[in-house]
Amino acid sequence: xxxxxxxxxxxxxxxxxxxxxxxxxxxxxxxxxxxxxxxxxxxxxxxxxxxxxxxxxxxxxxxxxxxxxxxxxxxxxxxxxxxxxxxxxxxxxxxxxxxxxxxxxxxxxxxxxxxxxxxxxxxxxxxxxxxxxxxxxxxxxxxxxxxxxxxxxxxxxxxxxxxxxxxxxxxxxxxxxxxxxxxxxxxxxxxxxxxxxxxxxxxxxxxxxxxxxxxxxxxxxxxxxxxxxxxxxxxxxxxxxxxxxxxxxxxxxxxxxxxxxxxxxxxxxxxxxxxxxxxxxxxxxxxxxxxxxxxxxxxxxxxxxxxxxxxxxxxxxxxxxxxxxxxxxxxxxxxxxxxxxxxxxxxxxxxxxxxxxxxxxxxxxxxxxxxxxxxxxxxxxxxxxxxxxxxxxxxxxxxxxxxxxxxxxxxxxxxxxxxxxxxxxxxxxxxxxxxxxxxxxxxxxxxxxxxxxxxxxxxxxxxxxxxxxxxxxxxxxxxxxxxxxxxxxxxxxxxxxxxxx
Amino acid sequence: xxxxxxxxxxxxxxxxxxxxxxxxxxxxxxxxxxxxxxxxxxxxxxxxxxxxxxxxxxxxxxxxxxxxxxxxxxxxxxxxxxxxxxxxxxxxxxxxxxxxxxxxxxxxxxxxxxxxxxxxxxxxxxxxxxxxxxxxxxxxxxxxxxxxxxxxxxxxxxxxxxxxxxxxxxxxxxxxxxxxxxxxxxxxxxxxxxxxxxx
Numbered sequence: 001x002x003x004x005x006x007x008x009x010x011x012x013x014x015x016x017x018x019x020x021x022x023x024x025x026x027x028x029x030x031x032x033x034x035x036x037x038x039x040x041x042x043x044x045x046x047x048x049x050x051x052x053x054x055x056x057x058x059x060x061x062x063x064x065x066x067x068x069x070x071x072x073x074x075x076x077x078x079x080x081x082x083x084x085x086x087x088x089x090x091x092x093x094x095x096x097x098x099x100x101x102x103x104x105x106x107x108x109x110x111x112x113x114x115x116x117x118x119x120x121x122x123x124x125x126x127x128x129x130x131x132x133x134x135x136x137x138x139x140x141x142x143x144x145x146x147x148x149x150x151x152x153x154x155x156x157x158x159x160x161x162x163x164x165x166x167x168x169x170x171x172x173x174x175x176x177x178x179x180x181x182x183x184x185x186x187x188x189x190x191x192x193x194x195x196x197x198x199x200x201x202x203x204x205x206x207x208x209x210x211x212x213x214x215x216x217x218x219x220x221x222x223x224x225x226x227x228x229x230x231x232x233x234x235x236x237x238x239x240x241x242x243x244x245x246x247x248x249x250x251x252x253x254x255x256x257x258x259x260x261x262x263x264x265x266x267x268x269x270x271x272x273x274x275x276x277x278x279x280x281x282x283x284x285x286x287x288x289x290x291x292x293x294x295x296x297x298x299x300x301x302x303x304x305x306x307x308x309x310x311x312x313x314x315x316x317x318x319x320x321x322x323x324x325x326x327x328x329x330x331x332x333x334x335x336x337x338x339x340x341x342x343x344x345x346x347x348x349x350x351x352x353x354x355x356x357x358x359x360x361x362x363x364x365x366x367x368x369x370x371x372x373x374x375x376x377x378x379x380x381x382x383x384x385x386x387x388x389x390x391x392x393x394x395x396x397x398x399x400x401x402x403x404x405x406x407x408x409x410x411x412x413x414x415x416x417x418x419x420x421x422x423x424x425x426x427x428x429x430x431x432x433x434x435x436x437x438x439x440x441x442x443x444x445x446x447x448x449x450x451x452x453x454x455x456x457x458x459x460x461x462x463x464x465x466x467x468x469x470x471x472x473x474x475x476x477x478x479x480x481x482x483x484x485x486x487x488x489x490x491x492x493x494x495x496x497x498x499x500x501x
Numbered sequence: 502x503x504x505x506x507x508x509x510x511x512x513x514x515x516x517x518x519x520x521x522x523x524x525x526x527x528x529x530x531x532x533x534x535x536x537x538x539x540x541x542x543x544x545x546x547x548x549x550x551x552x553x554x555x556x557x558x559x560x561x562x563x564x565x566x567x568x569x570x571x572x573x574x575x576x577x578x579x580x581x582x583x584x585x586x587x588x589x590x591x592x593x594x595x596x597x598x599x600x601x602x603x604x605x606x607x608x609x610x611x612x613x614x615x616x617x618x619x620x621x622x623x624x625x626x627x628x629x630x631x632x633x634x635x636x637x638x639x640x641x642x643x644x645x646x647x648x649x650x651x652x653x654x655x656x657x658x659x660x661x662x663x664x665x666x667x668x669x670x671x672x673x674x675x676x677x678x679x680x681x682x683x684x685x686x687x688x689x690x691x692x693x694x695x696x697x698x699x700x
Contacts, residue, residue, distance in 0.1 A: 065617070068657040073648075076661045077617045078606035144598025144669045155600030157614055191511065195518075213600075215593045217680060218540045218547050221611060222533075257511060264514035268521045275525035284688035285611045286547050288539050292686065294532070358690050362612030362620055444689030446629040449619040450654030 027488040028393040036104040036112040036183075041393060042122050043098030044386055048480060050091035051379075053133075055473050057084040062469045065462040079140055082153075082160050083133065088374060089158060090129060095382030096236070097176060099243045100196065102389060104180060107246070108187030114179050121175040128168045132161055149213060156220075158228050159210045166211045173204040191260035195267055196242045203235040218286035225281040232374075233302065233344075234274035240336070240381050241266040244313065247333055247384060251326045254316045255500035262312045269305035277302045283354045284361055292354045299352040303345030313337040325494045326391050326399045328409040328486070332384035335417060339376020347372050347424070359439040364461075365431030372424040375416075383416075383479065390483055391494060398492035408482040415475030422468030430461035542589075546684045550588035553578045553675050557626065557682045558696050567687030578675060579637060588675070595676030598669040607660075610680070612688060618658065625674070625681040626694040629654075633695060637674065644670040 023030065030038060061080040063070050071080075105112055112118065135152055142148030149155070150163045161169070177200060184193045210227035214220040245259040279295025313333060317324075324330045347369040351360040360366070387409075391399050434452045442448020452458060507513055543549040548570075556576035559568045575582075583591065599605070605614035608621050619627075629652060630636040643650045645667065647660035665673070 061617075068659065072659065073661045076607075078603045078615070078661075081615050081617070082603060082606045141602045141663055143666075144594055144601045144672060146597070148601035149597065153601065153603055155603045155605055157605050160603070160606075191515070213597070215550075215589065215596045216540070216542045216547060217596065217611065218683060219537060221613060222536065222540070224613075261509070261511045261514055264511065264518045267518040268514060271518070271522040271525055275522070275529055278529065281613075282536070284685045285613070286540050286683040286685055287536050288546065289686060290532075291536075358688060361688065362609040362614070362616065364616055367616060439690060443691040443693045444620065444623075445693060446619045446624075446627050446652075446654065450656060453658075454655050 026484060028390075029395050030393075032392060032395050034105045034111070035115045036101045037389070037392070039112070039115060039118045039122065040098040040100075040102035041389055042119075043094045043101065044389055046122070046126055047091040047094035047098060047382060048386070048483070050087045050094060050129075051476065052480070054084055054087035054091060055469075055476050057081075057087065059466075059469055059473060060084075062462075062466045066459075066466060075137070076140075079136060083136055085158055086133075086136075086160060092236075092374070092378045092382060095378075095385065096239055096243075098389075099382070099385050100176075100180060100200075102385070103243075103246050104183050105187075107190060107193055108184045110183060110187030112179060113182040113186055114175070117175045118179050121172040124168065125172045128165050132165050135162070136160075146213070156210070156224055159207075159224070163211065166207070170204065170207060170211075173207070177201070177204065190256075191263060192242055192245055195238065195263055199235050199238045199242065203231065203239070206230050206235065221285045222282070222287060225278060229278045229281055230275070232377075233277060233348075234271060236378065237270050237274065237305070237340075237344075238267055240340070240377065241270065241309065243381055243385065244309065244333065244336070247329070247381075247388065248313065248316055249499075251324045251329055251333075251388065251497065252316060252320055253324075253497040253499040254320075258316070258500075262308070266305050266308055266312075269301075269308055273298050273301035273304060280352050280354075280357070283357055296353045300349060302352075303341065303349050306341040306345040310337045310341050323495075323497075324400075325497050326387055327401065327403070327406070328399060328413070328482075329384045329387035329391070331409075331413055332380050332387065335413065336376070336380035336384060339372070339380050339417075341376075343369070343372030343374075343376030343424070359435040360431060363431045363434040363438070364427045365435065368424050368427035368431050371420060371427060375420040379416075386483055387486070391487060394487040394490070396494045397487035397490040398494055399487060400495050403487070404490055405482075405485065408478055409486060412475050412479040412482050415471055415478060417475075419468045419470075419472030419475050422471060423465050426461045426464035426468060430458050430465075433457045433461070548572060548679070548682045549585060550592045550675075550679055551583060551585045552682045553588050553592070553678045554582050555682075557678065559623075559626070559692060559694055565687075568690075568692060569687075570682050570684055572682060578678060579671060583675075588679075591672050591675040592679050593672075594669060595672030595674070598665065598673055599676060602663045602665065611683075611685065618660065620689060621677060621680070622683075622685065622689060623681045623692055623694070625678045626692070626696075628693065628695050628697075630695060636695065640674050640677075641667065641670045644673055 033041065057080045060071065060075060061077055061084055064077045064080065101118065139152055142152040152162055153160050154162055180200060181197055184197065206227050209223045212223065241263055245263045248254045249256060249259050276294055277299035279291040280299040282291035282295055314337065317330065317334065322330065351357055351365050351369065391397060433455055437455055438444060438448040438452035442451050540547045552572060554575060554577055555572050556574045558571045560571050562569045604621070607615050607618040609616065610621050612620060612622060630639050643652065644665050646662065648662050651659045653659055
């Protein structure tokens, strides 16, 4: 079939018209963005859409704890939960890629090298994700053979994407590196650029460790944790360190020397504790006993870099009396500092030592920690960056005190934080109950498991979790509304920040 | 900034970051080689796949203060003695099926996964199968038609029908039996096996 060039031309111009209408409605102006930033905002919009998916499927899975017959054999818990956690990982990755493209030209002092490939990469990745999700929803499972693992689902928590998509993800990541490395090489390197590049190499390299089938489940889970742990407890943490450093420099005006020194301290502490902290996943999967000591010791140190990040963010903000050019972004950065410390650090530490982990491993304890940590460490800082981007995209408008409709961002901040902390506490109660009733008393049998699941305190915890899930969803709704409208009709320009040398 | 002491300087922390990262990673690589060696199938910690021909149980070891696997005597699966190769083939089919059916997004395996359904680490040894004699048949029936043979233990949670074939179901049972023999450092704690009830 040959397409009529006239029709193609018309439809592409009508798409452009629609885009222009949307831009004028949203009061955003592409001419305020550099090329890297134009690509970044695509990733940010993708991230927000995936964030909405994460919450919808989280709510569905939450309902199934209360009403197990809900959507039975239509969208079972396994499907909802898989999309819930996959959408989360992906929107955060979209956010991180967006942040990197956003700061790339400013940081390197030159134009992005391979913008065209970056744009192609974005559309390829987004198309691949759409296909993967449709297959998850419509086909769901397959026969127990390699075809299923290649085309439908790999069945490994967090990295369920079928193998063809894995290869696609790696290809898109290579384009992303090419852009980052070549742009810095053409322009100038900095401490932030160096840490960022090395971290991205590790981040992508690790993904490859999760792309093999193994029958020996001990080996399989060993490598699987290389991806999951070394992503979320090492390379992602360093990545948010980079984003935090750049953001503090940009919106607060902290000096480059100070943020770079802090960044190196964070890298030393983060990798020094996090790399061998991997051992806390090797307590019970068949791996040797020395991991009990190594994993326990190093993971107990993992909160230390997070304390350092709180001190850094709060000290620098306090030193400038919180005078900054973007109040919502600053508030979310502070939420990140504390959320990372409490969600990742404290909640992780509470059950990381093998003596307690023997009872908590594989209970709602992990869900409690997971919700608080992913939100506190990663959702918050991405949201902060969305606000940095939208301020710029609307022409560097005023987002200081007494801005229009500022109740919206404040309520979105409050509802999202209250919602997630509420779910965390509810799940923690369920986790404690499970550790006692199922594990300590029930001997971890199926009888013990169900005795814990039907216990009134477990059931009430699931209801509370649902309620706070709805609060979170309301917060997200408000956040999206706010991002679409904040700064619209604002005539004042952003406050000038005095940058320290 | 010349008044900056050495320990607070950018260059000092840059070096620390590089050395600490490289050092930690090197230790991890060395330990990874050792762990993979110690946990290859057929070793002390992870038995060979032909363990599906044997009786697997757990006993509390007072000296180590934890439950240790006891692999002792013959207990054939589906009335057949599997060669090492056949056993690996069947366990592989089972493992691939657990991935293809996305088991891990409801269940946990070795404690990892989702928390909507029970842990499968020692599912083979669970007292929920009532007696050793009934176990194999019950497991196959349940896997192939979980809705009719639902085991909800008073919750309304039912496993969905996942179109598992008989051969795949046998593979899953073999995989679960093999997995239950892995020395998991005493996890899950205080697990009472189906044999304890028989005694």
